[in-house]
Amino acid sequence: MVRAAIVLGACLLFCANLACAEGRPLTLASTTSTENSGLYDAILPLFEAQAGTRVRVVAVGTGQALRIASAGDADVLLVHDRVSEDRFVAEGYGVERFDVMYNDFVIVGPADDPAGIRGETDVARALAEIAAAKVPFVSRGDDSGTHKAELRLWKPTGVDLGKASGTWYREVGRGMGGTLNTAVAMNAYTLADRGTWLSFKNRGDLGIVVEGEPRLRNLYSVIAVDPQRHPHVNSDGARRFIEWIRSPQGQTAIGAFHVNGEPLFVPNATPAAKPGS
Numbered sequence: 001m002v003r004a005a006i007v008l009g010a011c012l013l014f015c016a017n018l019a020c021a022e023g024r025p026l027t028l029a030s031t032t033s034t035e036n037s038g039l040y041d042a043i044l045p046l047f048e049a050q051a052g053t054r055v056r057v058v059a060v061g062t063g064q065a066l067r068i069a070s071a072g073d074a075d076v077l078l079v080h081d082r083v084s085e086d087r088f089v090a091e092g093y094g095v096e097r098f099d100v101m102y103n104d105f106v107i108v109g110p111a112d113d114p115a116g117i118r119g120e121t122d123v124a125r126a127l128a129e130i131a132a133a134k135v136p137f138v139s140r141g142d143d144s145g146t147h148k149a150e151l152r153l154w155k156p157t158g159v160d161l162g163k164a165s166g167t168w169y170r171e172v173g174r175g176m177g178g179t180l181n182t183a184v185a186m187n188a189y190t191l192a193d194r195g196t197w198l199s200f201k202n203r204g205d206l207g208i209v210v211e212g213e214p215r216l217r218n219l220y221s222v223i224a225v226d227p228q229r230h231p232h233v234n235s236d237g238a239r240r241f242i243e244w245i246r247s248p249q250g251q252t253a254i255g256a257f258h259v260n261g262e263p264l265f266v267p268n269a270t271p272a273a274k275p276g277s
Contacts, residue, residue, distance in 0.1 A: 061144025141171025
């Protein structure tokens with residue numbers, strides 16, 4: 001009788017632990033641009049229904065998302081700065097980087113276009129004209145993927161952004177939505193990802209002035225936090241999320257996400273071995 005009770009208790013404990021593991025929330029550290037676009041509201045319920053796992057999104061800049069994951073406070077990343085992502089994996093914080101999707105960046109600015117850059121096909125030349133005219137440009141200034149991309153785009157111009165800071169060049173330390181709101185209030189230029197711009201409602205007098213340049217492509221990837229570095233992370237949930245978002249179902253869900261009839265992201269996962277295999 002006692003032995004049966006012990007066996008039953010062990011079975012109940014095993015089942016409880018199994019249920020807990022299956023229902024354990026997954027923490028996804030990602031970007032404000034993907035959240036602001038509405039993408040997660042569209043696709044995460046599909047994954048949650050299939051996996052039986054609730055996803056908690058921590059939406060910050062890419063740099064901060066990587067720091068959160070490095071500290072073991074996230075299970076999986078979906079971010080967009082290739083250099084930082086490769087370093088994250090090389091330093092042993094991430095298991096492997098996988099392509100997921102892309103969109104592009106655009107420069108938005110006032111309708112009267114005081115820098116005269118509308119239709120410019122060279123983004124560096126466009127930025128140099130903004131600097132020469134000393135018209136307001138709002139930078140995220142938050143170490144996000146968008147901010148890192150912006151700084152790379154400014155580099156060929158030779159403009160001293162440190163010297164310009166606080167004059168015509170304004171760093172706001174905010175997410176994409178907040179940065180766009182500031183640009184609208186200042187009637188300024190800024191760099192935005194197309195997904196957030198298309199879903200942004202408070203456009204004021206701003207519109208796209210520069211787009212389509214190859215250097216404006218914006219690649220997103222997914223990375224599981226390495227359980228060898230942080231044993232407590234939900235590595236099984238991270239693996240299942242990566243498999244799902246790169247699967248035909250996940251990629252179809254990304255491609256089907258539209259705002260006003262326009263797709264916001266292009267899925268680009270390629271067939272590959274499962275993470276960890």
